[in-house]
Amino acid sequence: MLRDVVNRAAVQLFKRVPWIGEQWARHHRFVEATTVPWAPMRIPLGEAVVALVTTAGVHLATDPPFDMDDPDGDPSFRIVPADAARDTITITHKYYDHSAADRDLNVVVPVDRLRELRDAGRIGGIAPRIYSFMGHVDGAHLPVLIERTAPDVAARLVADGAGAVFLTPA
Amino acid sequence: MGLVQRAIEAHGIPTIGVTLQKAVTRKVKPPRALYLRYPFGHPMGEAFNVAQQRAILMTALDGLVTITEPGTILEPGWAWRRHRFT
Numbered sequence: 001m002l003r004d005v006v007n008r009a010a011v012q013l014f015k016r017v018p019w020i021g022e023q024w025a026r027h028h029r030f031v032e033a034t035t036v037p038w039a040p041m042r043i044p045l046g047e048a049v050v051a052l053v054t055t056a057g058v059h060l061a062t063d064p065p066f067d068m069d070d071p072d073g074d075p076s077f078r079i080v081p082a083d084a085a086r087d088t089i090t091i092t093h094k095y096y097d098h099s100a101a102d103r104d105l106n107v108v109v110p111v112d113r114l115r116e117l118r119d120a121g122r123i124g125g126i127a128p129r130i131y132s133f134m135g136h137v138d139g140a141h142l143p144v145l146i147e148r149t150a151p152d153v154a155a156r157l158v159a160d161g162a163g164a165v166f167l168t169p170a
Numbered sequence: 171m172g173l174v175q176r177a178i179e180a181h182g183i184p185t186i187g188v189t190l191q192k193a194v195t196r197k198v199k200p201p202r203a204l205y206l207r208y209p210f211g212h213p214m215g216e217a218f219n220v221a222q223q224r225a226i227l228m229t230a231l232d233g234l235v236t237i238t239e240p241g242t243i244l245e246p247g248w249a250w251r252r253h254r255f256t
Contacts, residue, residue: 015209022193033199036240037179045231053178055171056213096211104217113220113227123231135171142173150177158181164234165178166227167187167200168213169171 007094015097031142041164043124048163050117051127052082053153055135056101056108056170057093060084065092072139075149079156080130082111095136096170108168127162135170172198186230186237188213195243203243204230208250221255222248 014021041048057066059078067074080089086105091098101107109130117123131153137145157165171187172195179185179201186202189195190210195203206226208215215222225248233244248255 011210015211018207018209021191021210030194030197031173032197033176036199036201037176038201038240039179039182039184041184041234045235048234050231051183053174055174097209098211100211100217106223107212107214107217110214110223110227113214113223116224117227117231122228133171133174137173146173146177150174151181153174154178154181154183157178157183162183164231165175165183165185166230167171167175167178167185169188169190170210170213 011095011097031146043163045123045164046121047124049125049127049161050114050123051157051160051162051165052109052111052114052130052168053132053157053165054109054130054168055133056096056098056168057091057134058089058105058109058130058132059092060088061090062088066134068092068094070141072141073137074134075137075141075145076133077149077153078132080132082126082128082130093134093170098170108170110166110168114166124163127157127160129156129160131156172200172203175200184234186233188226188230189243192243199241201240202233202237204233205243205245206248212250216251219255225255
């Protein structure tokens with residue numbers, strides 16, 4: 001109970017006082033990279049099948065929610081059909097305020113905007129599946145994400161025929 | 171999120187992601203990013219602001235084509251709730 005209150009207060013502080021997030025980022029240890037992977041666009045955007053990937057904790061309401069009790073997060077992912085009805089999708093994530101995204105999913109996963117771009121011919125198509133993580137992965141779960149679940153999703157995106165991927169955080 | 175993005179790019183698919191935390195993005199180094207100084211929970215802006223959401227998505231997707239330097243972070247500088255999208 002008290003932990004929930006403290007967590008909710010922290011979520012609002014991080015949302016409303018950007019300086020706190022910047023201080024956290026400065027002092028938190030991240031997996032720091034020296035090289036950058038690179039895959040150039042080889043086809044025009046108008047021909048590319050675009051996939052959406054998010055770490056905003058989105059999932060089908062019928063799927064198990066992300067584990068919010070483990071302080072090191074949850075390295076697993078959920079699959080959401082790109083044409084899933086809005087009322088079948090929910091968000092499990094207590095580390096950010098998703099009240100706006102609950103009202104309009106496009107705030108974290110712009111599936112309606114992507115459909116409009118497809119209908120206008122700006123992109124070639126929409127990949128059949130959205131892949132969703134919860135982010136905030138740390139500790140022992142980091143190697144699971146890096147070695148297992150992230151490459152798994154990457155291979156699935158290749159199989160889905162994705163020619164480009166747009167990612168959104170929480 | 172950058173770690174997932176890097177894994178996808180390493181599988182040969184061009185990627186771009188929104189970031190609300192430039193300091194983190196500078197460390198994790200995803201191939202392409204669009205930085206917005208927006209609050210957590212709002213990577214695509216405000217609820218039901220179609221013009222804003224479309225501008226963010228299109229700017230990012232255009233970045234897939236225009237960015238040639240790995241690790242580039244686009245910064246359109248749109249002020250939260252003050253920039254008018256048309």
